[in-house]
Amino acid sequence: MxxxxxxxxxxxxxRELAVGESVLDLRQQAWQRxxxxxxxxxxxxxxxxxxxxxxxxxxxxxxxxxxxxxxQFQPPSAGHLLGTDAHGRDLLVRLCYGAQIxxxxxxxxxxxxxxxxxMWGAIAGYAGGRLDGAMMRFVDVLxxxxxxxxxxxxxxxxxxxxxxxxxxxxxxNPGKFARLLLLxxxxxxxxxxxxxxxxxxQVLSLRSRQFVDASRALGASPLRILARHIIPNVLGVVIxxxxxxxxxxILYESFLSYLGLGIQPPMASWGSLIAEGAGQINPIRIYWxxxxxxxxxxxxxxxxxxxxxxxxRDAWDVKGN
Amino acid sequence: MYFLKRIAFAIPLLLAISMIAFVLVxxxxxxxFDRERAPTSPEITRNIEARYHTDEPIWKQYLRYIGAWxxxxxxxxxxxxxxxxxxxxxxxxxxxxDVIETGLPVSLTxxxxxxxxxxxxxxxxxxxxxxxxxxxxxxxxxxxxxLSVCVPGLVIGPLLALVFGIKLRxxxxxxxxxxxxxxxxxVALGIFYSGRVARLMREGxxxxxxxxxxxxxxxxxxxxxxxxxxxGLRLAILPVVSYSGPMLADLLTGSFIVESVFQLPGLxxxxxxxxxxxxxxxxxxxxxxxxxxxxxxxxxxxxxxxWLDPRIKYG
Numbered sequence: 001m002x003x004x005x006x007x008x009x010x011x012x013x014x015r016e017l018a019v020g021e022s023v024l025d026l027r028q029q030a031w032q033r034x035x036x037x038x039x040x041x042x043x044x045x046x047x048x049x050x051x052x053x054x055x056x057x058x059x060x061x062x063x064x065x066x067x068x069x070x071x072q073f074q075p076p077s078a079g080h081l082l083g084t085d086a087h088g089r090d091l092l093v094r095l096c097y098g099a100q101i102x103x104x105x106x107x108x109x110x111x112x113x114x115x116x117x118x119m120w121g122a123i124a125g126y127a128g129g130r131l132d133g134a135m136m137r138f139v140d141v142l143x144x145x146x147x148x149x150x151x152x153x154x155x156x157x158x159x160x161x162x163x164x165x166x167x168x169x170x171x172x173n174p175g176k177f178a179r180l181l182l183l184x185x186x187x188x189x190x191x192x193x194x195x196x197x198x199x200x201x202q203v204l205s206l207r208s209r210q211f212v213d214a215s216r217a218l219g220a221s222p223l224r225i226l227a228r229h230i231i232p233n234v235l236g237v238v239i240x241x242x243x244x245x246x247x248x249x250i251l252y253e254s255f256l257s258y259l260g261l262g263i264q265p266p267m268a269s270w271g272s273l274i275a276e277g278a279g280q281i282n283p284i285r286i287y288w289x290x291x292x293x294x295x296x297x298x299x300x301x302x303x304x305x306x307x308x309x310x311x312x313r314d315a316w317d318v319k320g321n
Numbered sequence: 322m323y324f325l326k327r328i329a330f331a332i333p334l335l336l337a338i339s340m341i342a343f344v345l346v347x348x349x350x351x352x353x354f355d356r357e358r359a360p361t362s363p364e365i366t367r368n369i370e371a372r373y374h375t376d377e378p379i380w381k382q383y384l385r386y387i388g389a390w391x392x393x394x395x396x397x398x399x400x401x402x403x404x405x406x407x408x409x410x411x412x413x414x415x416x417x418x419d420v421i422e423t424g425l426p427v428s429l430t431x432x433x434x435x436x437x438x439x440x441x442x443x444x445x446x447x448x449x450x451x452x453x454x455x456x457x458x459x460x461x462x463x464x465x466x467x468l469s470v471c472v473p474g475l476v477i478g479p480l481l482a483l484v485f486g487i488k489l490r491x492x493x494x495x496x497x498x499x500x501x502x503x504x505x506x507x508v509a510l511g512i513f514y515s516g517r518v519a520r521l522m523r524e525g526x527x528x529x530x531x532x533x534x535x536x537x538x539x540x541x542x543x544x545x546x547x548x549x550x551x552x553g554l555r556l557a558i559l560p561v562v563s564y565s566g567p568m569l570a571d572l573l574t575g576s577f578i579v580e581s582v583f584q585l586p587g588l589x590x591x592x593x594x595x596x597x598x599x600x601x602x603x604x605x606x607x608x609x610x611x612x613x614x615x616x617x618x619x620x621x622x623x624x625x626x627x628w629l630d631p632r633i634k635y636g
Contacts, residue, residue, distance in 0.1 A: 145615060154345060157345040254473065260597075295480065298476060302471035302473075306470065
């Protein structure tokens with residue numbers, strides 16, 4: 001972003017002495033704007049309730065997510081609210097279980113992408129010149145390549161050695177843990193590009209401001225300027241893009257799990273649950289609940305996440321790209 | 322000139338990609354033959370390693386792979402070692418190029434058709450929304466666009482197969498035989514991106530209509546329709562054009578899902594299998610293929626961008 005909204009810039013510049021206060025002020029303003037957006041608030045509540053339900057329900061349910069039974073392909077009933085799958089497992093419990101994994105991967109993966117993107121963008125924007133040009137050219141090249149394929153290759157390449165390494169550290173279930181770790185890193189590593197571009201644009205406009213000049217004149221090192229002045233000021237924008245990255249990572253995760261490269265059975269995520277449902281499509285009997293419920297929950301969650309993300313973006317008044 | 326430079330830049334880029342992919346795939350210990358009748362006798366293992374050169378250092382293997390390796394035979398003669406990029410290790414009767422030859426047309430057709438589909442839906446949606454800004458049509462279309470961005474192919478694909486294929490028996494649900502077989506996969510893949518195109522189009526349109534030359538044209542007495550079509554459209558479409566590069570990348574990889582849902586003989590299955598089998602010539606070959614296709618498509622996109630927007634000068 002080459003020209004920041006004048007509103008944001010003015011605020012930062014006129015209150016340069018009271019850094020803590022000015023940031024708080026900005027946040028409060030944004031929060032006020034966000035609260036006026038009823039759709040975003042409703043979506044946020046939906047997410048909170050969903051997260052609570054997904055965490056609590058499996059604790060009180062009579063069924064275990066990985067317990068097999070003879071009650072295969074039961075349609076929804078009072079006993080199994082959402083029916084059972086091909087192995088007689090209760091679908092509602094498995095959905096909760098899968099949602100935990102999908103949320104976990106989404107949040108941690110987005111955090112990984114945030115760390116990479118902020119560092120990349122901040123360094124490029126602050127250094128400027130040749131280094132900036134080279135770093136941004138790299139981002140451009142990656143943009144046009146199928147980076148998810150690289151994540152797939154990377155994950156399958158590193159997994160065996162990671163598994164043995166984790167085994168040496170006496171983890172209980174190295175295979176399961178290795179897969180999750182790879183998903184976090186792999187998906188974070190392909191989703192940081194937009195973040196880097198946005199942060200660079202912000203940093204580029206921030207670094208020529210007076211309070212940064214003053215700090216430099218006082219002898220602060222570039223690292224200190226980045227950590228004390230630049231990064232705190234781009235935090236708002238970063239949070240907005242964090243919120244928009246989570247649904248993207250959840251989508252990637254479901255993509256990989258659907259292809260059998262992500263979460264491995266008997267664990268579940270939304271992608272693998274939908275894949276299990278899609279595998280049962282046949283012309284003789286229709287097990288609609290195996291597709292409708294996981295798919296519907298996923299669409300609703302993505303919608304809510306997007307409403308919240310868009311609401312935050314409007315509240316902070318930032319524009320993409 | 323600029324485009325010549327771009328093409329020249331693509332060659333080292335492709336070499337770098339092939340090298341990274343090759344090293345990554347060969348990184349883990351163990352080869353593609355580990356699961357076959359293990360434990361084998363040491364002689365057999367040694368034979369296999371010598372046959373496929375898996376015992377050599379990795380840089381030597383890479384040079385051999387791209388066909389830049391010469392070796393000496395017993396008589397001291399130099400021979401060019403045949404390039405290894407074509408020999409799949411798992412499918413004995415299928416060379417990598419054969420797989421590409423059968424799979425690429427399918428994947429590319431689905432991807433490009435889905436691209437056309439999402440443009441055909443998304444562009445008019447964004448255009449209408451922008452021209453009815455703030456009215457109920459705008460809100461409705463916005464909601465639809467947002468909804469479609471949240472419906473990935475792996476959700477809508479099985480649903481479409483269930484409803485149109487199995488329940489209503491209108492369209493075939495699997496295989497790749499007639500044009501009718503392409504309908505469900507293309508819709509399943511394209512609908513997700515139509516929403517994004519619509520949003521970009523709407524934003525681009527609103528941005529352009531604030532320009533001064535639009536006000537000037539309006540003052541000259543042009544009607545609103547003429548304004549939108551003759552002056553607005555050409556510039557408003559630019560964000561969509563620049564998004565179409567990354568979108569093509571997503572479409573080509575996204576087609577893995579619909580290929581798997583609808584059992585199409587595309588490339589996705591081969592890539593996934595080669596990853597699971599550590600069949601490295603296949604993996605690296607397919608990764609390279611995707612890179613080449615996308616770099617080419619991106620070049621076309623940039624060309625289009627320069628043609629549409631006379632303000633852009635590449636140099």
